[in-house]
Amino acid sequence: MKEVGKYFIFLGNLFVNRESFKTHYKLVIDECVLIGLNSIMLFMLVSTFMGAVTTVQTAFNLVAPYIPKYVISQVVREMTVLELAPTIMAIIFAGKVGSSMAGNLGTMRITEQVDALEVMGINSISYLVLPKIIASVIMYPLLVIVSGVCALLGGYLVGSLTGVISPTDYIFGIRFVFNEFTITFALIKATVFAFLVSSISSFKGYYTEGGALEVGQSSTQAVTTSVIAILIADYLLAQLLLSPA
């Protein structure tokens, strides 16, 4: 509980004695490049294969002849938009970006770079962490959109190449009884997950004590805690936004 309290105080300090908008703007842009552009290839690769595998496995399971083929792409769509793109990618996001954030801040802490900022009268939490959180909240939903598109394309390619579903059936299934709210829901989840991963990872990194070993431990803890937080938030959001009134 003490750790949770410390986390909320940490979040409160993000907005105290901030530097100018111009300073933060530059930092946010730098972080957007680091978080977004440096992750996009990994996200595209993982989601393309994820879409492909989902298509093949769904086709393998739908053996009844009276089930139309387009159901395969309908299932792929629902799984991708509702869960695979926002949630599974968030776990990858925690592993790649979260651990890097924790490692970066942890190293800055043990090499006294954080202290150097504090001595200059700069709020180190706001200066170092706020840009990471803002950049994550901007970039991760965009990555989720790219990821969703790649997963659907991966399914389309594999379906067409292996013949498990024709391109016409695949596109029909993608568009059949499509509920737009699932996109909104995915983006809400993406925003929440981005905030959780970036803030938890920064928190773990910022309060690192010791040496190189502890920096490694902070990175591991950042990923573990972020993943747990993602799964809890995933359930709560589903319950809150998808359950019938």
Add this chain to the structure above:
Amino acid sequence: MIEVQHISKSFGDRKVIKDISGSFQKGKPNLIIGASGTGKSVLLKCIVEIVEPDEGLVFFDRRNFTEGDRNLKIEVRREIGMLFQGGALFDSKTVQDNVKFPLDLLAKMPKDEKLDRVNFCLKRVGLLNVNSKMPSELSGGMKKRVGIARAIVNNPKYLFCDEPNSGLDPQTSILIDELIQDITEDYDTTTIVVTHDMNSVMGIGENIMFIYKGEKLWEGNRNDVIHSGVKELDDFVFANKIMLGMKGK
């Protein structure tokens, strides 16, 4: 002048600073000396409140820093320059950007003026043509010098140096000591240097505070340090045989 009154600090059950009081004068280097692990760096960090003391007060030119509000703390901190043990240079920034950093965030001056100031400070610490280098490309001594340049770039009223010559060869150590002394005298700063290097003590120790197991045991200057009559200080000073020879003379 910086004044500390009854500073104490514990980490868990371990009391590392025990009721230390004293004052640090303007315009001359003030040294906090003692063996490793006696709490010198913790005391320094308590003074600037990187580590919050459990008890005691710190005054910067009669301004109560410990009990001051957030604005006072920011105001005082913006008058501080600090050199950390490892230099604490920002890894992702070049030497020039590291030195310019306090100006970018805290000073309102045109870009050209900032660059002039950066080059002046780098020249002052004897570093030329290193502006575009990254900290990882610098030697230990160069890192310390860049750290000093960053510490003085904003014309600080107070300069803190935590083990400025640890890990450096004797020649570079002397250069760093002389640099600190020159800067202190030229800019009339209140300088506090934490060290366990006897060369520094004998070279620039005009006002020395000796700490032993978290307690202040002695205060004086370099002329008195070898005749203090304090056993713990003698043990510390004469651990070096050269110093023992000096005592004989």
